[in-house]
Amino acid sequence: MNYAICQIALVPGNPQANYSKVEQWVHAVMETEEKPDILVLPEMWTTGYTLPDLPQLAEHHLETTLPFLQRLAKQHSVHLIGGSVANQRDGGIYNTALVVNKKGELVYEYDKAHLVPMLNEPAYLTEGRSIGHVFELDGIKMGVMICYDLRFPELARSLALEGAQVLHIVAEWPEARTTHWQALQVARAIENQCYVVSSNVIGTYDGVEFAGSSMVIDPWGDILAQAGKDKEETLLISLELNQVPKVRKDVPVFSSRRSDLY
Numbered sequence: 001m002n003y004a005i006c007q008i009a010l011v012p013g014n015p016q017a018n019y020s021k022v023e024q025w026v027h028a029v030m031e032t033e034e035k036p037d038i039l040v041l042p043e044m045w046t047t048g049y050t051l052p053d054l055p056q057l058a059e060h061h062l063e064t065t066l067p068f069l070q071r072l073a074k075q076h077s078v079h080l081i082g083g084s085v086a087n088q089r090d091g092g093i094y095n096t097a098l099v100v101n102k103k104g105e106l107v108y109e110y111d112k113a114h115l116v117p118m119l120n121e122p123a124y125l126t127e128g129r130s131i132g133h134v135f136e137l138d139g140i141k142m143g144v145m146i147c148y149d150l151r152f153p154e155l156a157r158s159l160a161l162e163g164a165q166v167l168h169i170v171a172e173w174p175e176a177r178t179t180h181w182q183a184l185q186v187a188r189a190i191e192n193q194c195y196v197v198s199s200n201v202i203g204t205y206d207g208v209e210f211a212g213s214s215m216v217i218d219p220w221g222d223i224l225a226q227a228g229k230d231k232e233e234t235l236l237i238s239l240e241l242n243q244v245p246k247v248r249k250d251v252p253v254f255s256s257r258r259s260d261l262y
């Protein structure tokens with residue numbers, strides 16, 4: 001399964017500029033020889049972290065991003081892990097991840113369950129009311145977690161128990177905690193024996209510098225690819241999904257679990 005992972009600098013508070021950047025990126029990446037099957041976008045990529053302005057900037061019920069991604073998915077026949085966007089609904093603003101398959105169908109939608117206090121999300125956003133579940137693309141079970149969710153092993157484990165072979169992390173993770181960003185992703189890959197694929201942003205907003213360092217980690221915990229910390233970049237990589245059952249057989253963590261104890 002060929003992946004293209006997007007690491008960009010967002011234009012804060014300017015959805016039109018970000019749609020245009022992402023559209024150009026999609027067209028460019030679909031012209032590469034790798035012909036990706038799946039593209040991955042970062043967190044809150046339409047607006048960036050302009051939280052106080054979200055009542056004016058956030059779309060309603062994914063009314064702009066969903067048709068935008070559906071059009072690109074169909075045009076290029078590519079699956080889109082569409083990052084997340086600020087999404088107004090039911091009187092709140094959610095940080096909502098969305099996945100669109102290559103036919104342009106919305107196959108998954110998830111509201112960030114763990115809002116990040118260090119970026120003041122709880123003051124402006126509404127937390128999701130359910131944990132994520134797996135979805136399927138080309139018959140492969142997968143999951144999405146949004147940035148701070150990475151710190152909660154319960155979510156990753158629950159997705160793995162549902163059969164996820166790939167966990168996607170869509171993020172705007174700050175540079176100040178780069179050590180955690182890397183270590184937690186490697187940990188989630190090792191403990192769940194699955195691929196971890198992340199898309200983070202670069203640049204600075206409101207005094208917060210973002211870490212870049214988007215990553216791909218295999219089910220053994222080896223880092224297969226990692227972007228730089230301060231430049232826009234695309235990671236192009238092919239995942240060997242048969243590695244997942246192989247690692248799970250060699251180190252049979254799932255059958256050693258004591259679900260009678262916890």
Ligand SMILES: NC(=O)CCC(=O)C(=O)O
Pocket residue numbers: 043116118119146147148149151171172173174177180
């Ligand atoms: N956007 C985020 O959720 C950032 C998470 C973060 O800063 C952290 O976990 O540290």
